[in-house]
Amino acid sequence: MVRGFAALLAVLASSAGAGTPELDDAIGAHLRNGMQPEAVPQYRWSKADLNSDTEPDAVVLLIDPEFCGSGGCTMLVFKGKADGFEFESLSTVTREPIYVLQETNHGWHTLSVLAAGGGIDAHQVIMRFDGESYPHNPTLQEPALPQALDGATRLKLE
Numbered sequence: 001m002v003r004g005f006a007a008l009l010a011v012l013a014s015s016a017g018a019g020t021p022e023l024d025d026a027i028g029a030h031l032r033n034g035m036q037p038e039a040v041p042q043y044r045w046s047k048a049d050l051n052s053d054t055e056p057d058a059v060v061l062l063i064d065p066e067f068c069g070s071g072g073c074t075m076l077v078f079k080g081k082a083d084g085f086e087f088e089s090l091s092t093v094t095r096e097p098i099y100v101l102q103e104t105n106h107g108w109h110t111l112s113v114l115a116a117g118g119g120i121d122a123h124q125v126i127m128r129f130d131g132e133s134y135p136h137n138p139t140l141q142e143p144a145l146p147q148a149l150d151g152a153t154r155l156k157l158e
Contacts, residue, residue, distance in 0.1 A: 019045055022084035023058055027076065030087040041067055044157035047080070048100050050109045055080035057088070059098060059111075061157055069093065071117020077134060089133035093117050099124070099144075099152040106131040112144045112152065124149065 019027070019040075028040045041064030047056035058078040067074040071093035078085035095114035103110040108129035115138035116122035124144035127134045135141050 019043065023060070023078065026058075026078050026085035026087060027060060030076065046098075046155040046157045048109075048153070048155060049080075050077065050100065050111075051079065051107050052104070052109075053080075055082065058085055059155055059157070061094065061096065061098070069117070071095075071139065072113075072115070075113065075134075089129075091127065091134055091136055091138055094138055095122065096157060097124075098155045098157070099149055100155060101126075101148060101152045103128075103148075105129050108134075112149060113138050115139045115141065 023045065024040050027043065031040070041062050043060050043062045043064070045058055045060045047058055049055065050057040050059075057080045058076075060076040060078065062068070062074045062076065072095040073093075075091045075094035075098070076087065077089040079088045091113070093115065095116060097114060099112040101110040101112060105128040110129070111127040111134060112124045113127055114122055115125045117139055120139060125138050125141040126144050126148060127138060127141060
């Protein structure tokens with residue numbers, strides 16, 4: 001069973017053109033525990049050291065139709081470790097662009113994502129880490145003022 005799952009992950013990763021085996025394993029493990037399948041959905045991702053520990057963390061946007069709606073897609077954040085990635089946070093209705101701001105909160109950089117849906121016009125919002133995770137629903141967060149994005153890094157999701 002494990003060998004078959006590993007082979008399936010390898011095929012999906014090569015067909016999606018995304019990620020690393022370690023990231024695929026982390027996404028698959030999180031989805032099996034909390035939500036979904038034995039297959040890794042399509043996703044785009046970028047590395048960034050969000051918690052200043054010198055290990056690159058992963059920001060993942062699940063682009064599979066099962067994880068997207070009219071407001072956007074599910075965003076996962078994984079803490080980078082020497083031997084792979086560990087699930088840290090999940091946010092729904094997220095769209096690109098995604099920015100990493102200079103500001104930190106509880107040791108993690110603040111993010112800004114494009115929020116839309118629920119009758120609101122699309123706009124960038126501030127996503128501050130609360131000590132446990134980033135906000136679950138971006139549409140409920142404060143708008144990002146233009147000066148908040150000064151010096152921010154736009155993530156290039158692959």
